[in-house]
Amino acid sequence: MIERYARQLLIPHWDQDVLSAALVVVVGVGALGTEVARLLAQAGVGALVLCDPDEVSESNLNRGALFTDAHVGRPKVEAAAAALRAIAPGTVVEGRRAEHARGVGLAELRDADLVISCLDSIADRVQLAARCGLVGAAMLDGGTHPWGGEVRWYPRGGPCYGCGCSAAERALPSSSMACGIPDEMGASAPISAMVASWLVTHAVRVLFGLPVVEGLVRLDPVAGESRRVALAADPSCPLHEPIPARFVTRSGLTVEAAVGALLAMTTSGERLHAWNSVDPADRYGPLDLSAAPAGSTLGELGIAPGELLPVIRNGPPEHVRYIELATSRPNGRDLR
Ligand SMILES: [Zn+2]
CATH class of the missing domain: 3.10.290 (Structural Genomics Hypothetical 15.5 Kd Protein In mrcA-pckA Intergenic Region; Chain A)
Structure with missing residues (x-):
């Protein structure tokens, strides 16, 4: 196993023992979630819980990092788990075929070393932020646009995803958690991979206890820019009352x-x-x-x-x- 990780062990502050002991929850196993899971597993994260209710469709194959033609029609979490076992046999992978509020319990969010949102709708992100808020869990969130994306880090005790939403957005009912990008919006592998790489770089630094950029980072490869946007806590946001x-x-x-x-x-x-x-x-x-x-x-x-x-x-x-x-x-x- 040491030989497997020999090159990353040369990276300053890299701690393989921390990674191998870590449990990361990945919510949404579409284009972004599969790439995030692949990178985490390849880096040697000890355990992954993957949650998604959907099945692999042919239109996922242009960007779902772990999906092949043979997976079409199978649950995304099953296909991803099988692929991950081949890539990283040392990582324990559990797939939960369900919407996240039915697939990952609050105590699991509380006890995970990190929760990563790879969801694709405001309502589902608000719901996950609310559940993380109930147990005081931090949340790392990523999103893609046709030619760019965003990475958002919400540490424990700081602003949450809901703080950046209007009261009307916070009240949206959580939709069915389709984890592909909505059909009407363009999506491709390079953009998903770019955002996933940022997310997992953030993730390993969080796990190592190293400084991470707080707030939102807007990734714009067309302009050749990444731009940091500070996030402020909204005193009226109701998602900050943990269960005692x-x-x-x-x-x-x-x-x-x-x-x-x-x-x-x-x-x-x-x-x-x-x-x-x-x-x-x-x-x-x-x-x-x-x-x-x-x-x-x-x-x-x-x-x-x-x-x-x-x-x-x-x-x-x-x-x-x-x-x-x-x-x-x-x-x-x-x-x-
Ligand atoms: Zn908030």
């Missing part, structure tokens, strides 16, 4: 557990909620897990591993506490 740790109880239950097992951990005056609708048909209320069939597993209800589920006690005084689910352990190995 004292209100969180670890359950030890995974998403394989039946909802009844979780309900048994609540009292009669409490209601167990989910963050998202647990039933597309709204047969038992969009957020209320108390009414879901007791035999359903949490995974079947769209609950993410490592999720923090709100338990609301009816007032007065009304009070919210949270039950933490255990994270999954791919291949029997702890992700940590």
Whole structure:
């Protein structure tokens, strides 16, 4: 393994041990996400959680770094994980085929060494920023334009993605997380690769504890420029109220557990909620897990591993506490 990394070990401040111990969550596994994952794995990051609900389409093949013709029709996270295992067998890769709020739990965002957003819509980025805000997690975000892109670093305690959005943008419902660029906007491999390279350079420096440019960097290869834009915190941004740790109880239950097992951990005056609708048909209320069939597993209800589920006690005084689910352990190995 030392020989594999011999050249990067020559880089000042490079710390392979830090990388091999790191867990990075990559949300969105389209053009940007696949290239980010490839670079992280090749650099020797120990564990990657990849999250995306979509399947590989033929129109992804012009820029999806890990996708081939044989992957068309397969879930993006499965195709990417298979390709990464061939490129970097030392990296543990877990694919979550789901929208991010159903695929990566709040405790996983909290405990990850880094969360990288490779999403393609304002609404989905706001939702991820909100979830990172609930657990005080930093977020690194990238985006592409037809001939350029942006890299945004939101360290813990600083401005978040939502600070740069209007109240109306912050209120947008999260859309289906299509991770390709919207069909009407041009997108190509060189631009995705450029933004991904910046993101992963930021990422490894964050992991090493080295200084990273805060705020937004606008990349404009046509003008031959990269330009830094300072970001200011918006005092009215509501995404900065982390859940106090004292209100969180670890359950030890995974998403394989039946909802009844979780309900048994609540009292009669409490209601167990989910963050998202647990039933597309709204047969038992969009957020209320108390009414879901007791035999359903949490995974079947769209609950993410490592999720923090709100338990609301009816007032007065009304009070919210949270039950933490255990994270999954791919291949029997702890992700940590
Ligand atoms: Zn904010």
